[in-house]
Amino acid sequence: MKILIIEDERKLARFIKQGLEQHGHVADLAHSGSEGLDHVAGGLYDLVLLDLMLPGQTGFEVLQNLRAFGLSVPVMILSALSDPEKVVQGLDLGAVDYLRKPFDFSELLARIRVLQRRTDTSDNIVLRVADLEMRLVSHNVVKAGTTLELTNREFALLELLMRRAGHVVTKNEIAEKIWEVDYDMGSNVIEVHIYQVRKKIDAVGTTGLIETLIGRGYRLKTV
Structure with a gap:
């Protein structure tokens, strides 16, 4: 899969990117909401990993803009915000999954595999x-x-x-x-x-x- 990581904590972003690439994925980085939207508009991504507390515009705003622009790429939220209302808000705005930080990297990989199985059809497997x-x-x-x-x-x-x-x-x-x-x-x-x-x-x-x-x-x- 080609995955975009929108995360302003650069050390964490690099860690996630390195881990994904070690497991056969191709990963790009964006460190703000606006930068992430530009990436999605100009690239072909299978999944976006989205932080919520971003500079410029929040992850919630990124989700709203993705849908407003007609961009249907699946989005998994990675956030330290654990308030159930935030989880519901993110899912209602179109995210397909919500993983709370800190998380075990093996769990992230497992969730990505689930999403991959869910989105793959007999036509594109x-x-x-x-x-x-x-x-x-x-x-x-x-x-x-x-x-x-x-x-x-x-x-x-x-x-x-x-x-x-x-x-x-x-x-x-x-x-x-x-x-x-x-x-x-x-x-x-x-x-x-x-x-x-x-x-x-x-x-x-x-x-x-x-x-x-x-x-x-x-x-x-x-x-």
């Missing part, structure tokens, strides 16, 4: 293009019967290409949806990751699935 198969829940990729070893970023990149199979995905789109918002467009990190993913999926079965369209972006052929 498995993505298939040609002889390439991506299993989102178990986070693995199989090509022509062979399991491929992909890093978290490579997995997220391939997922984006598979979801948009047959369509051009620009470098800007990849940067916004897969990388941090402060990604340097002058670097070649996307090209390097595309090369690595192409090399791995071309090793078995159908070759040449990922096309490079100079000046436009990349496209996963449907064959």
Whole structure:
């Protein structure tokens, strides 16, 4: 999953990000409500972890704005506020879960797994293009019967290409949806990751699935 953490306590935010990435997720950080809203509007996230006591605008206001803008990404509140009225208020504003701080990280991971099972449907548990198969829940990729070893970023990149199979995905789109918002467009990190993913999926079965369209972006052929 690609997860956005909106948390102004930077040490805690980095801890959560590191833990999520160690367990196969891709995580971005925002340290204020406004920054978080900008991230969600410009990125493709499967889940938002939201603190309530944020500078600029509170987590409650973030929830209201997300819904007002028509952004339906699932939101889990992580907050030290334990007043039942606050819990009810957050859930009524559209949050799908509420975890009180301090929390055990294993509980956070378990709740994320529950949400993942709840939101996955028979249509999006498995993505298939040609002889390439991506299993989102178990986070693995199989090509022509062979399991491929992909890093978290490579997995997220391939997922984006598979979801948009047959369509051009620009470098800007990849940067916004897969990388941090402060990604340097002058670097070649996307090209390097595309090369690595192409090399791995071309090793078995159908070759040449990922096309490079100079000046436009990349496209996963449907064959």
